[in-house]
Each structure stands twice: as C-alpha cells, then as structure tokens.
Amino acid sequence: MFEFLSTGTLLGVAAGFAPGPLLVLVISETLKHNIKEGVKVSMAPIISDLPILLVSLFILSRLSNFNLLLGCISILGGFFILYLGYESLRNKGVEIKLEEQSSNALKKGVITNALNPHPYVFYMTVGAPMMFKALDESVFSAGAFLGSFLFCLVASKVILAIIVGKSRTFLKGNAYINIMRILGIALFVFSFFLFRDGLKLIGIL
Numbered sequence: 001m002f003e004f005l006s007t008g009t010l011l012g013v014a015a016g017f018a019p020g021p022l023l024v025l026v027i028s029e030t031l032k033h034n035i036k037e038g039v040k041v042s043m044a045p046i047i048s049d050l051p052i053l054l055v056s057l058f059i060l061s062r063l064s065n066f067n068l069l070l071g072c073i074s075i076l077g078g079f080f081i082l083y084l085g086y087e088s089l090r091n092k093g094v095e096i097k098l099e100e101q102s103s104n105a106l107k108k109g110v111i112t113n114a115l116n117p118h119p120y121v122f123y124m125t126v127g128a129p130m131m132f133k134a135l136d137e138s139v140f141s142a143g144a145f146l147g148s149f150l151f152c153l154v155a156s157k158v159i160l161a162i163i164v165g166k167s168r169t170f171l172k173g174n175a176y177i178n179i180m181r182i183l184g185i186a187l188f189v190f191s192f193f194l195f196r197d198g199l200k201l202i203g204i205l
Contacts, residue, residue, distance in 0.1 A: 001137070001138070001140055001141045001144050003141075004130070004133075004134045004137075004141045004142070004144045004145035004148075005144040005145070005148050006148075007130065007145060007148075007190070008144065008145040008146065008147070008148030008149035008152065009148045009149075009152050010183075010186055010187075010190060011126070011149055011152075011190070012148060012149040012150065012151065012152025012153040012155075012156065013152045013153075013156050013183065014084065014088065014183045014186065014187055015084075015122070015149075015153050015156075016152060016153045016154070016155065016156020016157050016159075016160070017156050017160065017176075017179060017180060017183060018084065018087065018088060018091075018180070018183075019087075019091060020116065020118060021112050021113075021115075021116045022041065022044060022045075022109060022112055022113050022116065022157070023157065023160070025041050025108060025109055025112050026038045026041045026042055026109075026157050026160060026161050027160065027161070027164050027171065029041050029105050029108075029161075030161045030164050030165045031164065031165075031168065033105075034165065035161055035162055035165035037105040038105070038157075038158075038160075038161030038162075038164070038165065039158050039161050039162075040105035040106040040109065041105045041106065041108065041109035041112075041157070041161075042109070042154050042157035042158045042160075042161055043106060043109070043154060044106060044109030044110045044112070044113045045113060045119075045150060045153050045154060046150060046154060047106075047110050048109075048110045048113040048114045048119070049113070049119055049123070049150065049153075052119050052120055052123050053123045053127055053128065053131070053146070056120075056123040056124045056127065056128040057128050057131060057132075059124075060073070060124075060128050060129075060132070061132075067201045067202070068201070068202050070129055070132065070198075070201050071197075071198045071199065071200070071201030071202035071203075072198065072202065073124065073125050073128075073129055073198075074125075074129045074194050074195075074197050074198030074201060075194070075195060075198035075199070075202075076125045077125035077126040077129060077194045077198075078191040078192075078194035078195040078198060079191075080121055080122065080125050080126060081126060081187050081188075081190055081191040081194060082187070082188065082191045084184075084187050085183075085184040085185070085186075085187030085188040085191065086184070087184075088180045088181065088183050088184030088187060089180070089181055089184035089185070091177060091180040091181075091184075092177060093171055093172035093173070093176065093177060126194065127149070129194075129197075130145055131145065131146065133197070
C-alpha cells in the first residue's frame, strides 16, 4: 500500500504545483478576489476528475488483450510523465494577466479542468493503469493511490492560493522554481517505473 500512497502523493503534488489552466485560474481568482475564491477553484478536481477516471477505467476494462494494451498504455504514460518532468524543469515562473472580474469560482474551475486535455491524458495513460495495478493488490491500495493523489493535488493548489494571496511575487521567485525542478527530477525517476511496468506487461521483461 505504501507504494501506491507515495506514488499518489508524488503525482498529486507535481500536478498541483504544475502550471496549467487550473493553476492560472486558482491564482487569478485569488488575486482578483481573495484567498477563499482561489481555494474554491482548487476544489474543482474533486468534482471533475472522478468521472474522467471512471470512464478511463471502464474503457480500458472493456478492451481485449488487456495486459498487452495496459503495457503499451503504461509506456505511453511514462513518456507523458517524462514530458511533465521536462516542463517542470524548464519552468521559470507563472505570469498572470487579470482581466475578468466576475466570480463563480468553483463552477469556472470545474469547467476549466473538464476542458483541459491533461486530465484525460493522465488518467488514460497513468491514473487508470495505476488503479488496476493497485486493485490487483487490494481495494485499500487503490483507495490509497486515488485518495493521496486527489488530496495532494487539491492541497497543493490551496497552499499556492494562500501563499499568492499573501505574496504576489511567489510564482516568479526562486522558491517556486526550485520546487518545480525538484518535482521534475522526481517525475523523471517515476517515469522509469512506468516504463518497467509496461515492458513487464507486454512480456519483454
């Protein structure tokens, strides 16, 4: 169970701090309104991600040659995680442009996340295969992976909303950039395990 708990934690923190449409919305709502509105946006993955994961699990479970397919998808997931790691390493801060003033923070967060292709790619290539692997061990392992991922994803964005609400320079500072570099290296390491699992499933290792 510890393997899945630590994997969910790493991926959740990395996704939570990574620049993207939802992060930009979290920060912009915080700056335009207050920390409370930024926190509301941070909660969006709890609503939007679960349906995406369930659909991904359903689709993959209905396909033939399951192990072969899951192995190929795991390898694709390894490349996706490598890409996320590369993006984290080259991150130089986040620029926020404030224009819109109306606020329906949670609704905007759910819509933004639902229209962002990254969650779909993540759950099809990484999240769903990890859930199947965890379910082979126990329901508790699957719960540990999903729970730690969603908790750390949301908590990371909440923490950013609080920090940015108190210090508007944080996202351009060395602390944020160094956090992203550390997470990038960790993602590079994690991609190796996805490649290993994929090659085992297709019978090469």
